[in-house]
Amino acid sequence: MTLSLFNQFAPTYTLLIPSSTVAVFIPWLLFPTPTKQWLNNRLTTTQNWFIAQLLRELFLPIKPTGHKWALLFVALAMYLTFLNLLGLLPYTFTPTSQLSHNLGFAIPFWLVTVLIGFQDKPTEALAHLLPEGTPTPLIPVLIIIETISLFIRPLALAVRLTANITAGHLLIQLVAKGTLALLSIMPAVAILTTVLLILLTLLEVAVAMIQAYVFVLLLSLYLQENV
Template identity: 55%
Template sequence: MISNLFDQFLTPTLFGVPLMLLALLMPNMLLTKQNEIMTNRLSTIQSWVMKIYIKQLMSPINPNAHKWTSTLLALMTFLIMLNLLGLLPYTFTPTTQLAMNMALAIPFWFMTIFSGIRHQPTNTIGHLLPMGTPSVLVPPLIIIETISLFIRPLALGIRLTANLTAGHLLMQLISSATMALYFITPSFALLAFIMLTLLTLLEMAVAMIQAYVFVLLITLYLQENT
């Protein structure tokens, strides 16, 4: 029984064993494996959607960074599946945990910085100071740009966590109101149920959009450093 609205974001346990690992393995179990000889409708649709994602994400980026395509596509597919699976009843969404999102955001952000320092160190360091800056403003601008650089992984992780948490909390509130109104005023309960259904459809779209935005921001950071 949920005694607090935020209890739904606690990591569930079974016999004292956290179920986080099982939740992280579920996307890999559900995705279909591509067969080079014979395909079915599901694998064809899956390949078609992935090609669209690849075109949208990688077309603006320098060709030198296209080797990141498979990694970023795998990350986005992983996030989409985790977010969507978390909308099912009696399930757990790992991406509502800030620690989980930061564990994804920090390494990818660091790799974009490392890639820039390795391939074009002058341009990467030059981002800390805009061209034509007066000498008086050089120290504060360098400090501000450095802070904004280190805030990027925080923005990645917190954005994903906040958007999913807000949607899940709203669904929890409306579903609780539906159950409470069912025995009092069934007409209002029906209205709340319709709102809950529409909100669920919206959350499905948000789950996919937030995964796309997470990877899109990484590609923008990558574009600056390639």
């Protein structure tokens, strides 16, 4: 029973091709497709509106020197959104449920923001490790604590995304198994659990989009501190 629950997080293969490999190259479908028409269709207009809102939320508090990251952050947000939603389809695999996958994105982005801060304004970057007005006996302890909190940021990013996606998928599968078991024994209760399953699926769709937004938002906050 326990192994069958976690089998959904194991990579699957179609025609000897890993589904995770296919998933990596498909998120470009979420990007607006340019057309030669004077007016965009409803889909392209909606996509452009969402991207504009995302850019405004992420880069409004950031200095103009950090706006060159806009395309990269939007691409990452679309990529994570697609992969999170991909796992809600039957017979699919969710790469963002793997901690190694999420660390592969969290560590490089976090490291680049830190290196930018030490390169452009090293004094302010080092000042973040020691709050102003700290008593002299507490200086070594606070420096160690702030250094640990700095290096734990990418791990927190990856674990947050992995835990939310994994927990949602496990809950949906548990409710689905319970509904299937109750269908022949207690049909009335099975109907209630089916309604609960539909609501959980809608909630998981929202969580998939929100977690991608939170991941990119925290990266933008790290960038804001270092530009």
